[in-house]
Amino acid sequence: MILMRQIVPAAITNGTLCRVPAPILTQPEKEEDRSMIVVMQTGSSQADIDAVLERLKEYNLQGHLTIGAERTVVAVVGATIPPTLREELEYCNGVKETVRITQPYKLVSREVRPHDTIVDVRGIKVGGGSTVVIAGPCSVESEAQIMESARVVREAGASMLRGGAFKPRSSPYTFRGLGELGLQLLAQARDETGLPIVTEVMTPTDVELVARYADVLQIGARNMQNYQLLEEVGRTGMPVLLKRGLSATIEEWLLSAEYVIAQGNPNVILCERGIRTFETATRNTMDLNAVALAKRRTHLPVIVDPSHGTGKWYLVPPLALASIAAGADGLIMEVHPDPDRAKSDGGQSLNPENFAALMPKIAAVAAAVRG
Amino acid sequence: MILMRQIVPAAITNGTLCRVPAPILTQPEKEEDRSMIVVMQTGSSQADIDAVLERLKEYNLQGHLTIGAERTVVAVVGATIPPTLREELEYCNGVKETVRITQPYKLVSREVRPHDTIVDVRGIKVGGGSTVVIAGPCSVESEAQIMESARVVREAGASMLRGGAFKPRSSPYTFRGLGELGLQLLAQARDETGLPIVTEVMTPTDVELVARYADVLQIGARNMQNYQLLEEVGRTGMPVLLKRGLSATIEEWLLSAEYVIAQGNPNVILCERGIRTFETATRNTMDLNAVALAKRRTHLPVIVDPSHGTGKWYLVPPLALASIAAGADGLIMEVHPDPDRAKSDGGQSLNPENFAALMPKIAAVAAAVRG
Amino acid sequence: MILMRQIVPAAITNGTLCRVPAPILTQPEKEEDRSMIVVMQTGSSQADIDAVLERLKEYNLQGHLTIGAERTVVAVVGATIPPTLREELEYCNGVKETVRITQPYKLVSREVRPHDTIVDVRGIKVGGGSTVVIAGPCSVESEAQIMESARVVREAGASMLRGGAFKPRSSPYTFRGLGELGLQLLAQARDETGLPIVTEVMTPTDVELVARYADVLQIGARNMQNYQLLEEVGRTGMPVLLKRGLSATIEEWLLSAEYVIAQGNPNVILCERGIRTFETATRNTMDLNAVALAKRRTHLPVIVDPSHGTGKWYLVPPLALASIAAGADGLIMEVHPDPDRAKSDGGQSLNPENFAALMPKIAAVAAAVRG
Amino acid sequence: MILMRQIVPAAITNGTLCRVPAPILTQPEKEEDRSMIVVMQTGSSQADIDAVLERLKEYNLQGHLTIGAERTVVAVVGATIPPTLREELEYCNGVKETVRITQPYKLVSREVRPHDTIVDVRGIKVGGGSTVVIAGPCSVESEAQIMESARVVREAGASMLRGGAFKPRSSPYTFRGLGELGLQLLAQARDETGLPIVTEVMTPTDVELVARYADVLQIGARNMQNYQLLEEVGRTGMPVLLKRGLSATIEEWLLSAEYVIAQGNPNVILCERGIRTFETATRNTMDLNAVALAKRRTHLPVIVDPSHGTGKWYLVPPLALASIAAGADGLIMEVHPDPDRAKSDGGQSLNPENFAALMPKIAAVAAAVRG
Known part of the structure; x- marks a missing residue:
């Protein structure tokens, strides 16, 4: 940190x-x-x-x-x-x-801090010129599934493991994750592979529990303006992955980061994950303008989630590469050992082969834009 | 209930x-x-x-x-x-x-319950053919301000008093309401005027506190998919005013109502308050299609907030009348004794004169569409 | 005029x-x-x-x-x-x-002309306090269909007849209207019923042809920024019904009206017909804020098309009433003698019974808001 | 062709x-x-x-x-x-x-023609693996300006010259281009530099005139559904650059291409140029999902316009690179010898130095994604 x-x-x-x-x-x-x-x-x-x-x-x-x-x-x-x-x-x-200061946000602004913030997650640097890849399944489903996921993403070169234990779902009748059991399985996967873990926390009273297991606390798009939650993760001082809300402006997104930093926690990683527009051929519309603009206006690292941003696994590789070319500091992607049997988001998850094929391309594009 | x-x-x-x-x-x-x-x-x-x-x-x-x-x-x-x-x-x-059932929601569906739900708030019926008007300031600012507001809205014929004690704000540096003091002032206004009070609760751990004072628990647009909060207000059994999220589809809105009802609390009042679109000449775009469609698909009462829906006080009267004509069961409107000095939302608050002038028009339109 | x-x-x-x-x-x-x-x-x-x-x-x-x-x-x-x-x-x-003048439009502005423009269509006044109802099928399909349509809408009290002879269609393989034959059939319907006719013109070179038959030249949403077409209808001096584009801001809509008026033709009727948003449960999102705001900013009459604005016949009555309550000067609605067999837009067309039932409600709401 | x-x-x-x-x-x-x-x-x-x-x-x-x-x-x-x-x-x-065929479009579909269409513009191949860069000012303003523009973009390695002679403008009172004089100046620039020219045609009756000078006929976003214009450029058999409409779905965009091809003209180049969303921090929201999806669904070449897509010159380089990484076949960008004095779009035009610095990066990213 x-x-x-x-x-x-x-x-x-x-x-x-x-x-x-x-x-x-x-x-x-x-x-x-x-x-x-x-x-x-x-x-x-x-x-x-x-x-x-x-x-x-x-x-x-x-x-x-x-x-x-x-x-x-x-x-x-x-x-x-x-x-x-x-x-x-x-x-x-x-x-x-x-x-x-002309913008309503202050602590996140490059006017206040001109140099890139680098968030340190167990030695992995996010921001400042490197390219971080966070990969794993949408949800932790079972011990076998998360361990297998962790192994395949590490072999392909991922830096961190993602996996949901608490899942926000539009319907009260759908799978909401394994809860603490899921956190325990993530910790087990970290123990074996060494990959730091990124997982979502949905409500202030769960922050202490999730913080006991996670390396990065993820705030989901639906909670981007859940201010009590933002302040609670702010108080932990831990790295926070802040997803942009479905229809949040760039300014609102940065103001939500301001809520975290105003609690004394500068370790915020911004994450663009697609916005809601009139287009229905894709799940969301990736806003890579927002990535380039956020990189200009704030010192915080910005990563991109092309899995939610597109909703289709076959669009993930081109948009992952586009995100890096637009200046993103990294990616968070859904990878599942067997997407057709995933409990959630199977249609937007890469299988291990496609993920492995993508990784060297990401490095090549990163080299091209930074070289 | x-x-x-x-x-x-x-x-x-x-x-x-x-x-x-x-x-x-x-x-x-x-x-x-x-x-x-x-x-x-x-x-x-x-x-x-x-x-x-x-x-x-x-x-x-x-x-x-x-x-x-x-x-x-x-x-x-x-x-x-x-x-x-x-x-x-x-x-x-x-x-x-x-x-x-063809829709993902069930308990809120007219397929399950064909007749209108009527939510009873201290004897005021919401739904089922009457027209309820909830009015008051955006925020409770002081004893004088809320007492004056309560008096003027009651004199003009409002059925309930609104007022925010906990305010969600995009920036961490703006006024966030008086908290419990605000709740106490609202209760005092109810004691004097007899108007039931509607006020927002923002986080699950505040539900018990707010429920001690409020008659209707309001869930704000930013929290429409704060599922722990929905379940918590569901467990109270109290009337819940559920605002539609800024970019929530009608289906997502009804699924959020389903979260409340699935906890055994059928007392949900839906509230359309404008959605976010490309148009910037108004604060939001009122979606009265959604009112008519929700009335058809669900048995729950639907009210409209033209203050947030337009963002301009001079558009509130025509859109309030339009809402009733579209079939809404009522309105929630911001009325402030002195809008120019309001701490928040002054530009979209009616002053007492304009509110008083609007009330008989509302009754006339309600009579015209139902007669 | x-x-x-x-x-x-x-x-x-x-x-x-x-x-x-x-x-x-x-x-x-x-x-x-x-x-x-x-x-x-x-x-x-x-x-x-x-x-x-x-x-x-x-x-x-x-x-x-x-x-x-x-x-x-x-x-x-x-x-x-x-x-x-x-x-x-x-x-x-x-x-x-x-x-x-603070707005980019001038001739359409109330700053320039404070009083309502009243467009005279064969003696029917549009604007200035009356409520005009234009009704008829989406497309002219056959002599029998348009004559029957004209009779039923006149009997129910409509003021003008609508019907498309030239239809803009997303796909080149779908029905594009009967062309000049359609215009002739419309003229025949006018001869019999006395109803002035409103029909679309799609390209500058067709303006002379359409103007020979029509009483009001309709500019469709897709052509709102077809500037050569706007200038061409401007040069006719005839009444022009200018539909708002699918994603046009209110300012752009008024600027398109300015194109017509700048040619010396003040007879512009604005028409809100729904905008494109993220919501897919309805065909478009009716923007009644825009109606109230346009009435405030411009002296031109504003009417509403709830058929395209909702895309569902059962939403047309509540939204028609809402439009009048919001201050619209009238309505344009699709009515078809047999909607299930319509060549286009059947799902959003009222049948004669529903249209007849709606007309007295429209009058009642108009009386309530103006009374 | x-x-x-x-x-x-x-x-x-x-x-x-x-x-x-x-x-x-x-x-x-x-x-x-x-x-x-x-x-x-x-x-x-x-x-x-x-x-x-x-x-x-x-x-x-x-x-x-x-x-x-x-x-x-x-x-x-x-x-x-x-x-x-x-x-x-x-x-x-x-x-x-x-x-x-499952999609409403046919001739543009990869189901009908699995291999990439390559559009030949005076020997320049668009599509099929190469990367084309079209650059030049928004409008042709004067002989000196367009000749200087042509030289600087050619020196930096551009393949074609863009420049508007007929400009669609929201307001009737703003500069609408030099008309035929502009076309003559473009032809003069082509004669000197050898760069083929791309310029917009706005109305069917201008097609013959513009076709006498241009190498590629551009259909602007506002005219994407001007069907008579699409058919008229279809009848020329010339290369057509078809910009996506401001709020057109991907399906509608491809159907508009279908209109051109249905006239027997297969030489269509699709161009994504940003869509209209709720975000106002950028002029439009670039939809690179659409690029990757269009490349999958159709055999036509797809290029991107990051100048209109972002509206800010400093966002053009990152988004240009992102477009290529997403799979685009090329770019069209606004470059002006002196952006601060441009008659239109100065704020989104690159100056010659920035354009020259960008070109080798484009080549590097193209090599990285295709290598």
């Missing part, structure tokens, strides 16, 4: 604060008034930084501190910024400049 | 069952195989019904019993239906026929 | 002008610079107006003059407006003020 | 036929009944083929003959197929089998 010293005033760790903000009438009129970062001079001292944070506190503002190799930045968040504050801060020792 | 005797085998009330279904390999291959209702003959005895339920249990199936004035129906839910079961059941005493 | 004295410099009637504008480099940088209206003082003389028009000509601008009961307005269109022109014009005799 | 012997009965070249089909009541009830291909045995004689065509004529059907290296196929189009015809044809000499 990346280095980020964060100043969180006591209040923000108090889960009830956000619900009962004390001064009811301090709500700012306009979004733009609340967005500012303070860029410190190279070589500014700790005392300089503390003085800035102290000044913010006087105005009931919070400061999120990001110490980078090239610059140290204080993001000002949380309440109305008085019109005079900007000038005031620019007179402080060690302050180089203050910058208005 | 409506009369509905429901047969829930012990297992379904056990929250963990759905997560760890015992026999892993009983997953049905095709959706269609799972959908059947058993229509009992007029005058069938309790013993006849019990025999049918017993037979279902033998196949690990559940039966939801709906006793209507005209017909008694057992909806078969939850697992693979053996191909021979249909014939088997038709030989049972008291069974008139079995009917395949 | 409404009174509108229009100043069209010779060049604009020359079809090639728009294609080869003489001074290549006069392209304005910003949309906003081009939008202005000049409001004349009450009692300004013809000489005052002529002087304003003359001044515009000097800058290669055109002036569209609208003489209303309350105010006379010159809309300035067509090229870069020099920054000094505004002040210059305000010094002219008889000029009350100049107004920047 | 590819070899395609086509049997067009006299009637189909008669522009009025489609409008006034003689037997009014032969309209088939169901789409599926009309779709069949007849696969001839290897080595079947001309007499065998003629006999099949003769038999079809007896039933008022047409046969489109495609003679490939591996198989000769007769596509049966245009009217109801009698239920007995299939068996009848299978008894004919030289017939190997008959195949039901």
